[in-house]
Amino acid sequence: MLVRIKNIFSSQLYFFIGYVVFLFFIGMVLVLFDKRESAFWVNQQWTSFSDSFFKYLTYLGDGWFAFVVAILILVFSSKLKYGIYALLSFVLTTGVTQIFKRVVFSDSMRPSHEYFTEFNAGIWHKVEGVELLSANSFPSGHATSAFSIFCLLTLLSKNKFLGLVFLVLAVLTSFSRVYLSQHFLEDIYVGSLIGCVGTVLVVVLLNSMNWSKSFNKPLLNRN
Secondary structure (H helix, E strand, O other): OHHHHHHHHHHOHHHHHHHHHHHHHHHHHHHHOOHHHHHHHHHOOOOHHHHHHHHHHHHHHOHHHHHHHHHHHHHHOOOHHHHHHHHHHHHHHHHHHHHHHHHHOOOOEOHHHHOHHHHHOOOOOOOOOOOOOOEOOOOOHHHHHHHHHHHHHHHHOOOHHHHHHHHHHHHHHHHHHHHOOOOOHHHHHHHHHHHHHHHHHHHHHHHOOOOOHHHHOOOOOOO
16 A cells, blocks of 8 residues: 555655645644634735635635535546545545544634634624634634545646646635634644545555446446
8 A cells, every 4th residue: 555655646746745845834833833823813914805815715625616526527537436536535534524523623613713802803804705603613624625626636637737736726725714714724734634645545545446347437438
């Protein structure tokens, strides 16, 4: 399995090296600053453009978006098995995150709840049109979905530069959750790990299976 994982990493170096840099940078911030400091600093860097940009970009991490992409891969990809990879990755990573959110860390609260008085006093910037959630903060489901689906698209693509584009989209989508005051940095950090690691494991395990010829053909072309 380690050899297969190494081969996957080497096939998309731009994505995975970039992701390691992302983990290192966010990890250093988590070590040096408490979660309020980092979240509040991000909150105060707002602009009108950023408000609109992240307000809509964040939907790329929505579970429904990931599910639709998985269905599109199932229907239109060159091999039916790729659609199965997508669906299993989505189910596994989402399931793990939801167990953590609702069972293991069910008492984790979001910024608007932990600092309710400050939000009410107008100390924190609120993005117009964004409903602030209060519970089930850790880990971030949007970060999980974004990294799961964009990691999978990277692995299915042979274009390393496209992998870099997918990484940027995953990072920005995850960052949007902190910008919109829906999560802390630690939430998106762990959410990204669940999404990325879970997807890599699914691909490695399924790649090791002996698939019949029918699964190596497109769903819409069964000849």
